[in-house]
Amino acid sequence: MxxxxxxxxxxxxxxxxxxxxxxxxxxxxxxxxxxxxxxxxxxxxxKKIKIDENEEISAKEVLALKKEIAKIKEENEILKKAMAIFAKK
The missing domain is CATH 1.10.10 (Arc Repressor Mutant, subunit A)
Structure with a gap:
């Protein structure tokens, strides 16, 4: 390659x-x-990061989780705004 x-x-x-x-x-x-x-x-x-005795997570997985959390937060904000709009009607 x-x-x-x-x-x-x-x-x-x-x-x-x-x-x-x-x-x-x-x-x-x-x-x-x-x-x-x-x-x-x-x-x-x-590289693995030890979370507790039975669980490890890689740095790559941490980054993926951070991205997913950011996406979910953004979606929540959109839903809050939509709820406010529909509540006014």
């Missing part, structure tokens, strides 16, 4: 697994042609 290509989640996960199993950034860069900074960002976004 060359420059400008969009990588699949499966491919990213494979690279992350290879890195976590001991391959260096330089080896992965040499073998797959992916920038070291790109690999590092994939690894960092996949």
């Amino acid at each position: 060359g420059k400008g290509n969009r990588y699949t989640e499966d491919f990213k996960n494979t690279i992350i697994e290879l890195y976590e199993s001991g391959m260096s950034l330089a080896e992965l860069n040499s073998e797959y042609g992916i920038a070291k900074s790109t690999i590092k960002s994939w690894v960092n976004s996949n």
